[in-house]
Amino acid sequence: MTASAPGPGPDEMQCSAKGCRAEAVWALRWNNPKIHTPDRRKIWLACDEHRESLSAFLDRRDFLKDVVPVEDRDT
Incomplete structure (x- = not known):
């Protein structure tokens, strides 16, 4: 049996x-x-490295509304 990395x-x-x-x-x-x-907002989370690529993916589809620091995600 192998142990998996904790989530x-x-x-x-x-x-x-x-x-x-x-x-x-x-x-x-x-x-x-x-x-x-x-008025509905879904949220994807991003690290610094993936912020641009994830934003570009959503923006190409006209889905992206805004990008905020993670601590401000619910405001």
Whole structure:
């Protein structure tokens, strides 16, 4: 039997980029207007390294609304 690496704890926020385990420092707030109401915000978390690539992915689809420090994600 092999042990798996522990996942993030309940107070840890991890980057949403595939395979990244870095601590998130940015909150990318977005919505898909085809399925979400205009005031709804979904959040992807990003480390410094993946902020631009995740933002670009959402922006190309016109989903990205704003990027804020992770501690301001709910404001």
